[in-house]
Amino acid sequence: MRQVWIVMRREYLERVKTKGFILSTIALPVLMIGLIGLSAFLGVQSERSERELALIDYTGLIGEEVAGRLAAFGYEMEVVGADVGQEELDRQIMEDELEGYLVIDDLTLTEGVFAYRGKDRPSSLRRNLFERFVVQTALDRHLSALEDGASVRALIEGGQLDFESVVEETDGEDAEVNRITGIVTGFGGAFLLYFTMLLYGAYVLRSVLDEKRNRVVEVVISSISPWRLLLGKVLGVGSMGLTQLGIWFASAAVLATFGVPFVVAQLQATGLEDVLQFLPGPGVIALLGAYFVLGYFLYASMFAAVGAMCSSEEEAQQAQFPVMMLLIVPFVLQMATIEGSGFAWMDWVALFPYFSPVMMFPRAAAGAVPWWMVASSLVLMALALVGTAWVAGRIYRVGILMQGKRPTLRELVRWVKTA
């Protein structure tokens, strides 16, 4: 085990120390968070004016309420009567005592039209907020005069389609939220699994091929058994992958913790709880982890075998095609049935262990298949892994020391038999 650890550490450190890794792993999220943070910060700063806003209300009916709503949102708002006069307010603006003011008159009550006077054009955020609050206030005023105001308001705000399944009971809103969460998580997870298995599989292939090409493997293999070398390598690349995913998840979490509430607060469209309820639960994340680990080992061993049977990059490009097809086919099938529904026979296709990460995980996350199917797919994957690793390990063992032409299928079979 010590040797496996030594190989793994080398593989891990040599990868993590490269510029490419640092760039893709650390710089990317930092840059994204930085950009989002910066723009948010600037947006807030520009809205947090030191100077006051005013509101001149010619109707004397809704001014106070509009100002109240805006004040609740953080604007300093002073309501002045018609007696002050716009000339005075304009003068204050020119002398930088006031940033701007809203003008509300009868037309505002009937058509929602109002004016904003100031030196600078208002930001789109400010414009949206002002429009929404003024129109809502005016509307409220009309609705409160009506007997059935509440229902008119409900209709204005839009209806809603409730899906009622005739197959099984849906218990209200919670189930709907869970379903949406499941679909989104399932799709995101499937994409992540597809992407990482392809990427980290390619890393393993490259690592095996490089060692074979520069003949280091001949030196190394005199001190360590091929099995241990391969295991160390796969574990090393895998831990690099976990590090990368960890950093990405962590930065996504940071973004979710600080970014989402901020955005929510800005839009005030939905409450924070409304957004958080869409985040996947720990059970689904554990399932994702299980599919990642099994799927990664399954594909890494196949990519390692491909690397071992080739002698050049070009050869490897061709030889890895069948393995890549094993990943691409389920991905295409999955895209066709994005919500986890679709044809029932697809659920059985998803049981095929090489397809399971990309196809069964989203089904499991969306709750579209019974639990025993998920469990059997995991068991089947574990069995497939044992078999695949056995064959791949034998190909690896012979292949890394073999130079020259790529073996034919018949030769491969002989390698597996004799190794």
Added chain:
Amino acid sequence: MTELAVRLAGVTKKFGTHTAVSNFDLEIPRGTIVGLLGPNGSGKTTMIRMIMAILLPDRGTVELFGGFPDFARRSRVGYLPEERGVYEKMKVLEQLVFLGELRGLVRREAQSRAGQWLERLELSEWSGKKIQELSKGMQQKVQFIGTVLHDPDMLILDEPFSGLDPINQEVLEAIVREERERGKTILFSTHLMEQAERLCERVCLISRSHKVLDGDLKKLKRRERSGAVAVEFQGDAGWLTRLGIHDIEVVDDAHHIPVTNRVGHDSILAAAVREGVTLRRFEVLEPTLREIFVRHAGEQSEEPAMAAMGGAR
């Protein structure tokens, strides 16, 4: 320690229709320096790769330390392949420590040994550099360190000196001799006859996948004496011509008399006494390794092989 380090019996290896090693027998006792000599393409590397179980023979048996070259036995060998295998992107010291640890050294031990070796081979200032930044010769020295770092019982070196300047060749030769003094077995392949002659105790000459000769170098030379003599004396060479010897070759003040003259050693000495010649040296010449090789490989009409040996790789 009667156990053989390496034994090959009836070993044949074919690549397609080409026979790389043909019905080869070889025994390498422990604690000697053995040179595997032959022109390029004569099968040296294939043999070495079979000893390291990188290749398996089609026929015959290969034994290392008395058994199949399995993993445990191979780990007692420091192996330097012909193609320079290094992790190009790794730093020099890190690579050496990695190799040392892989072979059972603890990290600190591997570090200190690697440091000492780097110093000895004047590579200390490069220890933090990536291997790909080093010259080919330096890379080769780093790889050589990787071979000896874990203090193996045997060194198997495939063309260890090729591509090195004479000074570095001497440094490595000195290390090889030292390791031999410490009781190790050393097997190395080379196409440089003179070097093998300097370094080896035993040689194995290969030509076109066949063994030409093998054995103790001194005994081999004695056995291969042709009877040619070198004579050094004062005065002119008239007495030799009077003896009927004509095709004399003068090498560094000495007159070399080849066997073709069919004049016995006794007659030459008697003539010298008779003619009152002051003899400084009278020596039965030993053939050089090159001459031995030509003589034997030539018998198998392998002349083209020699052409390949003359040229540098």
